[in-house]
Amino acid sequence: MTNTLTEWARRIAGDLLEIGAVVLAPERPFTWASGLRAPVYCDNRLTLAYPPVRRRIAEGFHTLLQAQGLAPEAVVGTATAGIPHAAWLAERLDLPMAYARAKPKAHGRGNQVEGRIEAGQRVVVVEDLVSTGGSSVAVVEALQAVGADVLAVLAIFSYRLPAAEAAFAAAGVPLFTLTDFDTLLATARARGALAPEAVAVLEAWRQDPERWSNRWSAAR
Numbered sequence: 001m002t003n004t005l006t007e008w009a010r011r012i013a014g015d016l017l018e019i020g021a022v023v024l025a026p027e028r029p030f031t032w033a034s035g036l037r038a039p040v041y042c043d044n045r046l047t048l049a050y051p052p053v054r055r056r057i058a059e060g061f062h063t064l065l066q067a068q069g070l071a072p073e074a075v076v077g078t079a080t081a082g083i084p085h086a087a088w089l090a091e092r093l094d095l096p097m098a099y100a101r102a103k104p105k106a107h108g109r110g111n112q113v114e115g116r117i118e119a120g121q122r123v124v125v126v127e128d129l130v131s132t133g134g135s136s137v138a139v140v141e142a143l144q145a146v147g148a149d150v151l152a153v154l155a156i157f158s159y160r161l162p163a164a165e166a167a168f169a170a171a172g173v174p175l176f177t178l179t180d181f182d183t184l185l186a187t188a189r190a191r192g193a194l195a196p197e198a199v200a201v202l203e204a205w206r207q208d209p210e211r212w213s214n215r216w217s218a219a220r
Helices: 003-019 044-049 051-068 083-095 134-145 160-170 181-191 196-207 209-218
Strands: 022-023 040-042 074-078 098-102 122-130 151-160 176-181
Touching: 003 044, 003 151, 003 160, 003 176, 022 181, 022 196, 040 044, 040 051, 044 051, 044 122, 044 151, 051 074, 051 151, 051 176, 074 134, 083 098, 083 122, 098 134, 122 134, 122 160, 134 160, 134 209, 176 181, 196 209
Parallel strands: 074 098, 074 122, 122 151, 151 176
Antiparallel strands: 022 040
C-alpha cells in the first residue's frame, strides 16, 4: 500500500502543477493567514474546475482511508475550500456529511459546526491544504466539543511545516495528505516545470520558512 500512496502523491502533485494551482512569487511573496511570508502559494480551489482531477482527489482520499484502516461514520469539510471535496468523498462512501468553520458564526445561532454530528460519531475532516495547521486544529477542537470522535484530518496538500506538525501532535489527531511540498518540488524538478532559480528559492524557504519570511520582511 505504501507504493500505492507514493504513486498517488506523485500523481496529485502532477495534477496541481498542470492546472496551475501552484504559484511562485519569490520577488513578491504571499502573506498567509498566519502572517508568514512565502514564495509559494497553492490554490487547490482550482481543482474544482477539473472533473478528472477532483475525481482523483476523492479516490485518493478513499485510498488513504483504506491504507490507514479508518472507518468514519461521517465526513466533515472545512469551510470553505474543504466542503466540496468532503461532499464528493461522503458521496463515494455513502456517508453523512457536515462542515465546520475555524470560528463560530457571529450571527444567527452562532454555529461552528453545520449539519448533524452526533456525540461519539467517528468522523474525518477534509481540508484542501494545510500550512501552519491552526485552522484545521480549530475545526478538530470544535468537533470534539460537540462530542465527535475525530479520527484524522485528510488534506490534498501540506507544506509539512514544523508548526503544523507541532499543532497536530498537540491536538492528538493525525494528518494524512495526498501529496506534500517535497513531492511537489521533486515532481516539478523531474518535469522541468520550474526554473533552477525558482527551485533554489523554494528549497531555501523550505529549510526555515520563518527565518526566510523574517529576512525578506527585514530587507524591505
